[in-house]
Amino acid sequence: LGASYIALPWWAGHALFGELTPTLMVLTLFYSLAGLGIAIVNDFKSVEGDRQLGLQSLPVMFGITTAAWICVLMIDIFQAGMAVYLVSIKQNLYATVLLLMIIPQITFQDMYFLRNPVENDVKYQASAQPFLVLGMLVVGLAIGHAAIVG
Numbered sequence: 001l002g003a004s005y006i007a008l009p010w011w012a013g014h015a016l017f018g019e020l021t022p023t024l025m026v027l028t029l030f031y032s033l034a035g036l037g038i039a040i041v042n043d044f045k046s047v048e049g050d051r052q053l054g055l056q057s058l059p060v061m062f063g064i065t066t067a068a069w070i071c072v073l074m075i076d077i078f079q080a081g082m083a084v085y086l087v088s089i090k091q092n093l094y095a096t097v098l099l100l101m102i103i104p105q106i107t108f109q110d111m112y113f114l115r116n117p118v119e120n121d122v123k124y125q126a127s128a129q130p131f132l133v134l135g136m137l138v139v140g141l142a143i144g145h146a147a148i149v150g
Contacts, residue, residue, distance in 0.1 A: 005138040006028060006031045006032045006035045007031070009030055010024070011024075011025065011028065016071045019066055022144075024103045026141065027082070027143065030078045030079075030081055030082050030085075031063045031078065031079075031082070031136055031139070033074055034074060034075050034078040034132065035132075036074060037070075037071045037072070037073075037074030037075035037078075038071075038075060038084055038125070038129065040057075040058050040067070040070070040071045040074075041071055041121050041124065041125055042115070042121070043057040043058055043059050043067070044059055044064065044067070044068070044117040044118050044121045045083045045118065045122075047059040047060060047064065047118065048145065051077050058070060058071075059117075061119070064118065067117075068113060068114055068117040069114070069115075071081065071113070072106075072109045072113065072114065075105065075109075075132065076102060076105065076106060076109075079098065079101075079102050079105075079132070079135055080099070080102065080131075080142070081093040082098060082135070082139050083095040083099050083102075086098060086139065086142050089142075090146070091142040091145065091146050094138050094139070094141065094142030094145070095142075097138050098135050098138045098139060098142075100130070101131045101134050101135040101138065102131070102135065104127075104128065105128040105131050105132060106129050108127040108128040109123055109124065109128065111127075112124040112127065113128075
């Protein structure tokens with residue numbers, strides 16, 4: 001699911017208009033996994049229906065609290081992994097900006113999502129998701145600045 005939102009469009013764009021390299025594929029997979037965490041947030045609003053229908057969504061399989069933690073950890077860890085990668089290619093300023101984009105997400109995760117994921121899923125996404133998207137922009141700019149395509 002995360003791949004269809006993030007990796008596949010990015011790969012298609014590079015394949016058509018640039019060069020699709022293994023490095024870019026790995027980097028976009030990291031954001032796809034963070035995006036999968038965001039997509040799982042949508043499962044909380046239908047947890048009762050999923051249970052009744054026998055659907056094995058993450059909140060049904062692991063419980064609401066554990067599934068909420070899985071979501072936020074996926075979102076945060078994979079973005080932090082991108083920051084580590086940016087440091088490894090000497091893009092420290094971009095890595096710092098990316099880490100600064102993660103801080104408000106963690107704040108909103110604590111304020112809204114982790115306290116009551118069923119009632120606060122939309123409020124959480126509306127508050128935190130812009131910072132995830134800005135983080136993607138930061139990574140794209142860093143890669144372009146570093147001219148890392150191979």
